[in-house]
Amino acid sequence: MRQTSSELRVYGFTLVELVTVLVLVGILSALGVGLFAGRSTYTPLLATNTLQSAALFAQQRALADADSGNPVSLVISQTAKDWLFAVVDSGTTLDTFQASRDGATLSLNGVQLGNGASQSLSYDGAGRTGSNTQVSVSGDSTRQLCISSMGLAYPGACQP
Numbered sequence: 001m002r003q004t005s006s007e008l009r010v011y012g013f014t015l016v017e018l019v020t021v022l023v024l025v026g027i028l029s030a031l032g033v034g035l036f037a038g039r040s041t042y043t044p045l046l047a048t049n050t051l052q053s054a055a056l057f058a059q060q061r062a063l064a065d066a067d068s069g070n071p072v073s074l075v076i077s078q079t080a081k082d083w084l085f086a087v088v089d090s091g092t093t094l095d096t097f098q099a100s101r102d103g104a105t106l107s108l109n110g111v112q113l114g115n116g117a118s119q120s121l122s123y124d125g126a127g128r129t130g131s132n133t134q135v136s137v138s139g140d141s142t143r144q145l146c147i148s149s150m151g152l153a154y155p156g157a158c159q160p
Contacts, residue, residue: 044143047083047099047106048155051076051135052145054085054097055121055153061089062123062151069125074147077118078106104139127151132158 055074062072068090075086083106085097106113113119121129128151135145146158 043100043102043104043139044137044141047101047104047137048135048143048145050097050099051083051085052153052155054087054095055147055151057095057097058087058121058123059127059151059153061087061094062125063127065089066125071122071124074121074123075118076106076108076113076120078113078115080115083113102139104137107136107138109134110136121147123151134158 058072058074065072070090073088075084075088077084077086078101081101083099083101085099087094087096108119121133123129129147129149131149133147134157135147137143137145143155144157145153145155147153148158
């Protein structure tokens, strides 16, 4: 007797079903990492990335306002829980970037920033700061960021 296609049964999973299950397992694994790794592990990385974004914005704003002759400042301040990176143009705060501290420390040119303290970097009309600023954020790990005299912000140590 011959079987028709409606009578033929194939057991197993399709490729689409297998890929779907693997994607779901990957997503659940990624979400589960947070249960085992503390947030303070990521604090230095997040803080340096946030500061790098704020420095880039400050430099771009200084270049855009080159005709006005007003310097743009990047104000780095620390509270008990956060770091605040404010971009200020002619006394007006244009934007504020925030990064959680989670017990980590931030140092500028080897000097640790204290609670309530702040440091300011000025960008001229050409987007330059005039001197290198070495930033180091230390927690469970340590990350460095250089804001160069040319106004560029990049990960790692400042080059002489």
